[in-house]
Amino acid sequence: MGSPPRPSYVIAISAYISWTVWFLFGHIRDFIRDVFWASKARKDYAPIRQSYEDFYTRRVFYRLHDCFNRPIASAPSAWVDVLHRTPVNEDKPLELTGDQSKVLNLSSYNYLGFAASDEYCTPRVLDTLDRLGWGACCSRSEAGTTDKHVELEETVAEFLGVEAAITFPMGFATNAFNIPVIVGKGCLIISDSLNHASIVNGSRGSGAKIKVFKHDNMTHLEQILRTSIAEGQPRTRRPWKKILIIVEGIYSMEGEICSNLKTIVALKKKYKAYLFLDEAHSIGAIGETGRGATEHAGVNPRDVDVMMGTFTKSFGSCGGYIGGSKQLIKCIRNHCPAHLHATSMSPPAAEQVISALRLIMNKAGNGRGPQKIRTLRDNSNYVRKRLIDLGLEVLGDFDSPVMPVMIYNPGKLALFSRLCFRDGVAVVMVGFPATTLVNSRTRLCISAAHTKEDLDYALEVIEDVADQLVMRYRPKDHKKERKVRSAASHMMKAKAGG
Amino acid sequence: MALPAWLPHLVAAATLALLPPFAAADAVPSPPSPDISLRLAALGEWLWELWELIAPGGKLHPAGFLEHKGHLVVEALLVLLIAYLVWQPRSSPSKKADERLTEKEIDQLCEEWQPEPLCPEIESFPEVEKPLLATSVLGHHIEVDGEKLLNMVSTDFLGLSTSEHIKDVCRATINKYGVGSCGPRGFYGTVDVHLQLEESISEFMGTQETIIYSYDMATAASVLPAFANAKDVIVCDEAVHYPIQNGCTLSRAKVLKFKHNDMGDLERLLVKVAAEDKKLRKPLNRRFIVVEAIYHNTGELAPLDAIHALAAKHKYRLAVDESLAIGVLGPKGRGACEHFGLPPGGAEIVFASMGNALASAGGFCTGAREVADHQRLAGQGYCFSASQPPYLATSARAALEAVAGDGEGRRQVAKGAAQLRRELGRVAGLEVVGSHERDLLSPVVFLRLKDAPESSVEARRRLSELADWVRRRQRVLITIPISSPIEWRDWGPAIRIVVTARHGEGELRGLAKGLEEGLKELSKKW
C-alpha cells in the first residue's frame, strides 16, 4: 500500500500522447484565437482569468464536461434520475433537453442508504421542520442553538466515544475554519500528501508551517517528526509550539483505509504530537458498528486528539463535526468564527443525522442500522472481489466502499463515463488535476441501498465497457501471479480461512 | 535539483581565463615617477611584442595557436583544473557535517521537546458556555429557555423564516429529494433545484450567471482565492468579516487594508500601490477592492458610490459582499450596488449569504458568466464539498420570489432602522455605531457605551447587564457578538440589534426606552 499505481510503459506513453495532442491542439487554437480575435479584455485591467490559468478548462475540460456535473432530479439513492443535456459544443453551457433516464447510482456518497426517504428518519425530519423551521438566520452563539443542535452534539459524542463534540453546517468548513483555531503561527502541521482540499485550505489559512509526508508512509512521517523537532522552527530555530499530524480515515480518491492508524498513534505519543483524523468517508461506513477508522484499526478514539467527520456521506445530511476532549470543544466554541458568526445548521438536517445515528447505534428500528452496515460491507467486498477477478486495476482496501478503478488514459476516461451512462450506470471520473496526468481513474461508491441484482447489473456493464476500452490491466491469471498486494486482501484470506 | 557545487568554481575560472590580460593592470594607479617617459616606452615595447604574438601570423593568434597545437595545452590545463575542483573537499557541506546531529542527539532533542497543550486554558464566554436554547422557530418572537421574547437577533429581515408557503416547499422537497445531496456538484450532486435556484438568483440580481455554495462562510473564502493569486493585490476594508479575511489569506495575494470606510485612506493606498508598481515596472496584475455592503462587524454601510468611482479611476475590480443587504437595500432588493446606483457590472464580483433575508442557508456568487463559471473548477468550497441540501435550495428560491415582490417589507425595514437609530442616538450614554446619514438605512444596529470603561472585559460585562435588563423587563432578546482571536482585530464589545419588517413602531420605541431606563438604572451601580 501507499505507492501510487503505476501503469506499464505502453499505457503511460499512450496517455502522455493523448495529453500531448490535447495540449498541442489547445495551444494552436489559442494561438489562432489570439491572432484573429481581438481579446475582449477590459483595457488597463488584467484579465480576470489569465489565459494560462484556464487553459485546462477551455481546451481540455470543455471537451469532456458532459461527464461532470450531470444534473439529477431525484434523491441520490441506489437509482437516480439523471437529466439529459445537449452534447458538448465548444465552451457553451450544456442545456437541459427535457429528457431524463433512471440509472444505477455508483457515484453518490450514500454509503448507508440514508439519501432516500426513510421510514424512521423522514417523518422525524418533517416534524422538526414543523417545529423549528429550516433556517435560523442566526449564529450558534446568539440564538441559533436549538434543542436539536444540543441533542445532535450529545449523540455524536456518544457515538464517537469522545467527551464532547461540536457540529457545523458544512464538512468542508469544519476543516477550513477549525484547523486555524487549533494551530497557528509557530506550530507545525504534518499532513498526508493525499489529504483533502478542505484540510489543505484549513492548514494554509492557519499560518502554521506545513510539511507533507508521503502518502501512508510511516517511515517518512517519523523522519519528518524527528528532524522537525530537532531543528525547530525555520530561521528562528525556536522549538515548535505544537505539532499536528493530519490524516484521513478513508482517502476518497484512493479508497484506502488508513490502516496504519495504530502506528500513527504510537508515533504521535512518542513524539508528543497531536493527531487530527478526518473521517469524512469512514464514519458510519467501516468498523464493526460503523464507528469508522478507529474501530476498524482497533484504536481508542480518545487517543485521537481531534476526531473530525462529516454528515454528508453516511448520514445523508449535511455538515460536519469535531469530537474530542471537553477542553478542545470549549476552545472551539469560544474561538471558531464559524460557530460565533455564521448561520447555524438547519434543524431538519440536524434531525436527519440524529435519526440516522439512532438507527446505527441500534436505539431504534429493530436492528436496521447494524444491518445496513453489514450490507454495505458485504456489497463492497463483493464488488471489489468481482472487479479484481475481472482483471481491473482496483485501488483501495477490502471493507472500503470507495473503489477507484484505474483507467490511466484520459481519452478512455470520458469514453468510460459515456458508455457506462449509456448503459445505465452512473460513475464518477477523476482525472488531472485531481490525479497525476497518467493516473486517471473512475470511482465507484457502493451503498447499502444497492441490491445484489443492482451490483450484478453494474458489474456486467463495467465488464462490457472495460472490454471495449481494453482496461483489464491485471494479468489474466492474476490469482496465481499476483503477490499479496495489500494487507487487506491478506486479511480477507485470513477471514476466509478462519 | 541543486547545481553541483563545483560549477561556480568552473565558471569563475573560465571567466578569469577569458578576460583580457590587461584588465587587471588598471587596478592600482602607480605613484608618479620621474622617469615616466622611460616606463612608457617600455610599456609601448611590451604592447608591441604582445601584438606581434597575437596578430595574424603571430604564435598566439588563434589560427597559429591551433596550428601549433597550443590549444592542447590549454585544454589539458582546463581538465586538470576541473579535476582539481571536483576532488577538492567541499568547503560548505563539510562544515555542515560537523553540525549534523547524530541519531542520539535527535533522540535527546525529541525527548526534551515539550509542546504547548492542544488548547490553552481559556475563560469561556457565558453565552458560549451556556447558549440560549431556542425551542421554537426563530420568528417574530422566539421561545428561549422557556420564555417568549421579542426576537431582535435573527437577520431574518423580511420575516420569511416563518412563511407557511416556504415550509410547504421544504416539506415537498424533502419528500422528493431526501435531506442531503450526498455528493459534490461535479459528481451527481447537482440537483435540478440547484440549477433553478442559480437561474432565479441571476434573474433577480440581473446578472448573467450565478454559482451557489452550500455554506455562507465558505463563499467569500472560496471566491477570493479563485481570482487572486500571489501576483495580485487585494485592497480591503479593515472591518471585513472573517470569511473575507480567510479568503485574502488563502489567495496569497498582497493584502492591503484601509481604515474602515475611510475613502481618503483608500485613495492613499491606491495611489501608493500605483506608484510602487510604476517604480518596480510590475506587469499588469489583477487588483481588487473588497468591501461589505453592510458590515457584519459594525452595521455600517460602505459608501459604494465613492468606492466604485475610486475603483474605476484606479482600474480596480470591485468585489462586494451583499450578505446583509440583499432583500434590504435597493428598489428591487438587489442590495447596496443597486441602492448606490452602480451601473450593471459595476461590482464585478458580488457574493452574499442566503442565511439572512432569504432565511435559508448557503451562499452565492453572481456576475458575468466567466466569473461564475471559473469558480466551478476553481472555487474550493464548491468543488470539494457536498452541494447544498435540496430543500434549502428550494426554500431560498421561494424566498427570493417573496423578496422580489416585497417592496413593502423593504420599506418597513428601512423605516424601522431609521427610527431605531434616531431614537437610540438620543439616548444619553449610548453610542450608535455609524453616524453617517447613509447608515440610517442599515437594519443591523451596533450600540456601545459612550464612556466605556478602559477594559473591554468590563465594558462587555456592563453591556451584558444592560442586555439582560432589557430581556427581563422588556422581554426583548438582543445579544453582544463575540469576536474570535483568529480574526484580524476585535471591534470591541457592542450590543447588536436587528430590525426586521415585523418590528412595529411601538416595539422599537419600547426597546429604545427600555435601553435608556436600563442604562440609567444600571449606571448608578457602575
Ligand SMILES: Cc1ncc(COP(=O)(O)O)c(C=O)c1O
Ligand atoms: C476527507 C474529506 N473531508 C471533508 C470533506 C468535505 O465534506 P462536505 O462535503 O461535508 O463539505 C470531504 C468531502 O468530500 C472529504 O472527503
